[in-house]
Amino acid sequence: MVVLDYGSGNLRSAERALQRVGADVEVTADVQAALDADGLVVPGVGAFAACMAGLKGVRGDRTIGTRLAGGRPVLGICVGMQILFGRGIEHGVETGGCGEWPGTVERLEADVVPHMGWNTVKAPDDSVLFAGLPADARFYFVHSYGVRTWELEPSEILAPPLVTWATHGSDFVAAVENGPLSATQFHPEKSGDVGATLLENWLKSLG
Template structure:
């Protein structure tokens, strides 16, 4: 059984993520403990709210160090919603620029759409070779709640990891809906709120790290 830590840094749907992961067979602990988060088989970094607040919370538990050290050792990390956004270099909200974890290049900024936030179900366009979306077809729908996203992808290959696989969605314009990059993966949507499709994605992720 895969030992998963859901990182508790004061932001995110912790219990929803815990329940969803338990349902697909993970041994889950919700904690802010540095050593537990570093040594587990797989780490989930959730997040809701503002980019700056999430980064402040993450730093308060040395979360950016945990993520960096895990990835340096090839140990799996999954970011969800703002937990995905903070993996980019920076976020800009209400004119405030905040440094992120810089695991990926690029900026998270406001969606350009007639209706913001983007709230509800949407389809995504995943690469054919995607592991996360294996067994899911193009009609599968996932649950989004966000006003900000990475709307461009600056391709960069960081050895020894392969070229990132980027999944896109559209709300007004295109934005990054998920990324798979060696041991680092993330989704802008909430798999724990996305019914059977979300459960399948979490199961795929667990199989990829076991």
């Protein structure tokens, strides 16, 4: 298991959380290690543009694309989820993302921003990530931006992604499960036992 080090993210928190559920974890920016790992975790905190710059600096965007093309699992966390979408808009500045999903990361519509603290989510019944967790489970969020509209059109060929939603002022995407690509807007590594269960579910899904 590799936690990708591209200069952004709570790397040690993610490392410890994964170790807690039994993963053998390496924190590295090494491309080959990231390509070869059973699973790749892409954390992220701060500004969308800064995270994309850091990611490109270690060829992380290409590494993610290569892994997914080969059906190799990737998990994005917080801004590590946001950069998987088509673009981010912060303070009027638009930055291109990895484009794995269409969609725009934009400021949350809420009276209080940032959204900071514990919140419930609305997960699909057949979710793998949230399997075994109660409907009232609370996860830890810290963010001012999110994806408020799911833009990927249904396909007659591919199974539709499983999209989990949360509400802060208005609805936003809290998690996505899409074949080998999974992501959470919240921080499972800061979400106590429920976060540990989610990470354990993801690890089990790696096969």
